[in-house]
Amino acid sequence: MPTDGRLLGNLSVLVSVVETGNFARAAEALGLSPSGVSRAVSRLETRLGVRLLHRTTRSVTLTDEGERLYAKVGPLLSGLEDAAMSAAGDAHAVRGRLRVSLDPMFSWQVVAPRLDDFLRRYPELEIEIVARDELGDLISEGIDVSVRFGEPPTSSLVARKLLDTRVITVATPAYLVAHGTPKTPTDLARHRCLQFRDPVTRRPFEWEFHRRGKVVTVETDGPLLVNDSGTMTAVCLAGVGIAQLLAVSVRDAVADGRLVELFPDWPDETFPLYAFYPSRRNAPPKVRAFVDFCVELAG
Secondary structure (H helix, E strand, C coil): CCCCHHHHHHHHHHHHHHHHCCHHHHHHHHCCCHHHHHHHHHHHHHHHCCCCEEECCCCEEECHHHHHHHHHHHHHHHHHHHHHHHHHHHCCCCCEEEEEEECHHHHHHHHHHHHHHHHHHCCCEEEEEEECCCCCCHHHHCCCEEEEECCCCCCCCEEEEEEEEEEEEEECHHHHHHHCCCCCHHHHHHCEECEEECCCCCCECCEEEEECCEEEEECCECCCEECCHHHHHHHHHCCCCEEEEEHHHCHHHHHCCCCEECCCCCCCCEEEEEEEECCCCCCCHHHHHHHHHHHHHHC
16 A cells, blocks of 8 residues: 555544544644544545544544554654654754865865864864865765855856955065065056966966956066965965965955055955855755855955
């Protein structure tokens, strides 16, 4: 006999009648009318072809067939209820194993220093971090969520924009003492500017400056071309030259004076941070918690 929702519903009604002692109390417990409870039991008896209850005006008792059925079904329905309650709890609990793919710079400069705070917040969570430049195939690799900078590619993944971070131009105080401080973006043509390779064009990124809708492009040159933002940051901190970096990645270095922002009056160039995950519906709590953590860190 195939199991369907109506059969399970009628079995639940029978169990409630037995446990409450009569149709009226079962109806109250289930939010049904007494006649609705009676019809549900009658449908079950018709479907099974046996009488399950002895009905009198004062009481309801199980027949022998009803006793046997209740002995088997009662624990099963209780187990189903426990499983449902557990699943409902999982819908709100941050636990289990979380595999994340992160932009390398975001991973070690932004996430890593505060990751212990996140793990203490969710002690039932285990995290595996894959740091790489490419988004990759999240589904085939079992990645729960990926967080990285740049506009999202066309794909079936859900892309949620978390924030925009400013692109800032910075140098160390020692470099500025040795080479002078540029007063305007065009002054950079006379400075050692560290170049970052565009992974698409394979050429150095252009240096742009944005202010109130105006965009100025400056041709720059320098002794170094890199394709890794971590190396770029380390070289800039060593005083080798001037760099354009994401504000979120050097926030602490600017705050404590290790780096100086050169053109705060050109504040409008930004770069987006996105979270990617496979399914639009019912993102697990662990994914939502990690995405919120990333927003908290980079905000």
